[in-house]
Amino acid sequence: MTAISGSTMRIYLLAGVATTKGYFDECRNQLDRIFRADGREPIIHVLHPYGDVSRNLYRQIVEVGTDLTNRMSIGRIGGRAAFQQVKETMQGEDEPMLFIGHSGGGAAAYQAGKMLYQQRLNRNFRIVQVGSPRIPIHPELRDKVCFFHSVDKEGKLSDPISRIGTWGGWSAGDTAVPRWNRYKYSPSIVEGIPLIGGHAHYFSHQTPYVDQDSVCNLDKTINRVRNWLLQSWS
Numbered sequence: 001m002t003a004i005s006g007s008t009m010r011i012y013l014l015a016g017v018a019t020t021k022g023y024f025d026e027c028r029n030q031l032d033r034i035f036r037a038d039g040r041e042p043i044i045h046v047l048h049p050y051g052d053v054s055r056n057l058y059r060q061i062v063e064v065g066t067d068l069t070n071r072m073s074i075g076r077i078g079g080r081a082a083f084q085q086v087k088e089t090m091q092g093e094d095e096p097m098l099f100i101g102h103s104g105g106g107a108a109a110y111q112a113g114k115m116l117y118q119q120r121l122n123r124n125f126r127i128v129q130v131g132s133p134r135i136p137i138h139p140e141l142r143d144k145v146c147f148f149h150s151v152d153k154e155g156k157l158s159d160p161i162s163r164i165g166t167w168g169g170w171s172a173g174d175t176a177v178p179r180w181n182r183y184k185y186s187p188s189i190v191e192g193i194p195l196i197g198g199h200a201h202y203f204s205h206q207t208p209y210v211d212q213d214s215v216c217n218l219d220k221t222i223n224r225v226r227n228w229l230l231q232s233w234s
Contacts, residue, residue, distance in 0.1 A: 009035055009096050011044045014082055016103025017060035018053045027203045030222055047085055049078035049108040064104035067111050068135050068165050079111020086112055097125035103161055106132025126232055128225050130202050134165035136185035143188045146228050151192030159199050189228055193220050
């Protein structure tokens with residue numbers, strides 16, 4: 001991570017719906033170890049932009065829906081909640097910031113980052129969406145966003161949440177007839193990770209979420225995140 005200026009890195013872990021308070025505990029510990037090994041001081045915050053598992057599930061799902069579109073002038077409930085918490089904790093416009101959002105938290109992370117960018121509060125950030133619904137990414141932010149989803153043994157997408165939403169849009173084709181491009185507003189990287197289990201298990205680190213090579217889901221997810229950061233922030 002030496003290409004990033006400064007010695008600190010502010011990291012926000014954003015949960016989706018019905019998430020327990022300790023869901024990111026081991027992920028947080030591993031990120032702390034990795035960044036310190038790279039000579040950086042991580043400051044890690046865990047956000048629940050839709051509330052935790054104790055809050056009404058239906059209301060949380062409805063609120064995620066407000067973050068899946070860029071057309072609403074009001075709404076973006078989770079994104080705005082995350083944005084406010086980020087504003088209260090960030091230190092400056094040049095501070096490196098990393099958002100890692102799981103499930104609906106990935107949508108909230110994007111909306112919060114977009115608000116930071118549009119209001120010129122901070123543009124030195126990256127957003128990682130993990131097992132998230134698809135939300136159209138603004139072209140100016142495309143290189144700041146990546147998207148990871150789980151795949152099965154055949155390499156096919158195995159997380160149904162990652163099928164929700166769209167990145168599609170109409171593009172000019174070789175003829176006068178426009179064609180539908182399903183990746184027109186996608187993140188810069190869309191990549192599958194071969195995981196054991198389902199949507200809730202990207203950050204699982206114990207049996208049975210360990211493969212035959214003794215690599216757990218959490219290691220696979222964090223390694224993909226780290227590799228992308230090394231390329232993106234270089």
